[in-house]
Amino acid sequence: MRDTPAFGSGTLALHAIVLMIVCIAEMIGVLRLPIGIAAIILLPMLYAFAMGIALNPNITRATGRFLTPGVQKFAGGMITIAITPFVAKFGTTVGPQIQPIIDAGPALILQEIGNLGTIVVAFPIAVFLLGMGRETVGAVYSIDREPNLALIAEKYGLDSPEGAGVMGVYATGTLIGTFVFALMPPLIHALGVFDIRALAMSCGVGSGSMLAACTGALVTLIPEQKDLILGLAGASNVLTYATGLYVGMFVALPLTEWLFRKARPELYKLG
Amino acid sequence: MSKTAENLPLGNEELDERRIRVGETAILLLIACVIGTISNYVSTGIGAFEALPGMAILYVCSVIGLMLARFVPFYLPAVAWVSLIAIIATIPGVPGSEWVVEQADKINFLSLATPALAYGGLALSAKEFAIARKSGWKIVIVAICVMLGTYLGSVVIADLALRFF
Structure with a gap:
């Protein structure tokens, strides 16, 4: 039910603007700003996203003439399409590294459970520090990307408190997720306690842009390990694609809801 | 749905x-x-x-x-x-x-x-900007904790597993 045709002047303008943004972003290239023993890594995709927001018709009125809401909706679909060749490229880095990946097999499989760390870190902060209500369940059960959003939509509806929670973290994650995943790994690496293979395979959280930012930062930091970093991250990301929805459905969401009912039983009394 | x-x-x-x-x-x-x-x-x-x-x-x-x-x-x-x-x-x-x-x-x-x-x-639609604005600073903190928790949880388990196996 899309009101804008996929091939028209509006979408043509969209592709042209994207091409211009991409050229500028790639010309600036990767920047590395050292801070003490750690470093902040700035990637072209971050500039591209920032430029996209700056030119977004909700920020800059002038672009609204070409970028109608219909074209913007089309742009949303183009994200999925444009990330697909990137995902394929990531797949091609896995095959050649298949031996080190098999060697790290147990770690690779077990770290999928580590994605439940979101509950460990975010649940207590949301419930006990920020005093949030049932929004917590939707907000903290997963990294809140598209499949997780769909799961909450189906189970609670997006107009429920749980839906508001998942939508809030989804929208915020869309706005700042790439930045967080570009900045976080170098800082954690600077602690000096974790194996680079662990840092690499944890990049596979099931979001293309977060995977790109995370591995981009690590590869800039340790270019000589590039093939290994990409291979492990790619393998882990495929595992998350395959298992993420099911882990969310059968483990993470029931667990989060159970924890929340224990923490705030009064919120369920009224039925 | x-x-x-x-x-x-x-x-x-x-x-x-x-x-x-x-x-x-x-x-x-x-x-x-x-x-x-x-x-x-x-x-x-x-x-x-x-x-x-x-x-x-x-x-x-x-x-x-x-x-x-x-x-x-x-x-x-x-x-x-x-x-x-x-x-x-x-x-x-x-x-x-x-x-x-x-x-x-x-x-x-x-x-x-x-x-x-x-x-x-x-x-990004007007609605997404509105949700991010309306959700307020609490959701921003929770979102950062969610990302940190997901990443760090995997790092810790992966690191331990690499040491033991």
Whole structure:
């Protein structure tokens, strides 16, 4: 039910603007700003996203003439399409590294459970520090990307408190997720306690842009390990694609809801 | 999920990729690959002619993956299929894998993510800005904790597992 045709002047303008943004972003290239023993890594995709927001018709009125809401909706679909060749490229880095990946097999499989760390870190902060209500369940059960959003939509509806929670973290994650995943790994690496293979395979959280930012930062930091970093991250990301929805459905969401009912039983009394 | 679908900022077709139109998607993928090739040229200096086999490989993996997601009768996201095909094509011993790896190496992975993020910035709707604004600072803190927790949880378990096994 899309009101804008996929091939028209509006979408043509969209592709042209994207091409211009991409050229500028790639010309600036990767920047590395050292801070003490750690470093902040700035990637072209971050500039591209920032430029996209700056030119977004909700920020800059002038672009609204070409970028109608219909074209913007089309742009949303183009994200999925444009990330697909990137995902394929990531797949091609896995095959050649298949031996080190098999060697790290147990770690690779077990770290999928580590994605439940979101509950460990975010649940207590949301419930006990920020005093949030049932929004917590939707907000903290997963990294809140598209499949997780769909799961909450189906189970609670997006107009429920749980839906508001998942939508809030989804929208915020869309706005700042790439930045967080570009900045976080170098800082954690600077602690000096974790194996680079662990840092690499944890990049596979099931979001293309977060995977790109995370591995981009690590590869800039340790270019000589590039093939290994990409291979492990790619393998882990495929595992998350395959298992993420099911882990969310059968483990993470029931667990989060159970924890929340224990923490705030009064919120369920009224039925 | 008809009652809830209309509230989604993304629209239903992004969440349910089984409904995608394969022909239209194949052409849009081509546009994405052209932009990706230019992006790759600006960042690496590798020209379109030299990058062509590599981009063609990524394009073919993408199209086959999308079609498998559309027609295989159990749920696996299209990106998972795309990855699996690319992985199988590059495993040592698979016929032609060396050539595939050699060609794909000419494409910088970061250059392919840049266009997607540009579309992403332009796609943000008034509603998404409104949700982020309305949710307030608490949700920002929770979102950062969610990302930190997901990443750090995996790092700690992976690191321990690498030490023990």
